[in-house]
Amino acid sequence: MKNILAIAVFILTLLLLTVNAQTKKKPLNYRAEFDSLSALKTKLSLEKKNLKKEIDSLTAYSEHLDTLIEQCRPIIFRRKYGAKIGSRIAMRQIWKGMTTGMLRDSWGKPDRITSKKYSYGRFTQYYYGKIIFFFKNGKLIAWEERKR
Numbered sequence: 001m002k003n004i005l006a007i008a009v010f011i012l013t014l015l016l017l018t019v020n021a022q023t024k025k026k027p028l029n030y031r032a033e034f035d036s037l038s039a040l041k042t043k044l045s046l047e048k049k050n051l052k053k054e055i056d057s058l059t060a061y062s063e064h065l066d067t068l069i070e071q072c073r074p075i076i077f078r079r080k081y082g083a084k085i086g087s088r089i090a091m092r093q094i095w096k097g098m099t100t101g102m103l104r105d106s107w108g109k110p111d112r113i114t115s116k117k118y119s120y121g122r123f124t125q126y127y128y129g130k131i132i133f134f135f136k137n138g139k140l141i142a143w144e145e146r147k148r
Contacts, residue, residue, distance in 0.1 A: 077105060094133070098140045100124065103133060 078086035081102070088095070089106045102125060104110070113125040124135040134142045 080105070094140065094143065096140055096142070100135055100138050100140075103140065108120065 074087060074090040076086075077089045080086060081089060085102070088101050089102055093105070094103065098106075107128055110126040110128050110133075113124065114127075115122060115124040117123075121137045124138070126133040126135070130146045132144055132146065133140055134144075
């Protein structure tokens with residue numbers, strides 16, 4: 001019985017020493033990991049700051065390009081459609097008789113297009129937000145703004 005008790009005490013002592021040894025090592029490992037993560041956080045914060053600067057720079061450049069494109073619109077459309085019609089398209093004006101191509105040049109790509117063919121012609125609708133443009137055989141015949 002004394003032998004069993006001695007063995008039990010010995011095993012218990014070994015377990016306590018093992019647990020104690022592991023407990024002492026863990027804070028050192030946590031500290032190293034904490035330092036590593038802190039360094040990574042600092043590095044990523046710097047990258048984030050640099051990316052924000054680059055985004056701001058690209059945004060400013062994009063706005064500059066938009067301004068240049070806007071300045072070129074009258075020139076491009078005058079060459080394509082002539083002085084009078086080209087100027088109207090560049091100013092985004094609409095009028096009965098304009099073509100679907102003129103509207104696209106003036107207002108850009110529509111949100112949605114529907115088209116139906118009948119025996120008396122093709123009817124097409126171009127949707128830009130709340131405004132609907134109605135075409136018969138490719139010529140603008142009317143437009144309206146939806147109430148909702």
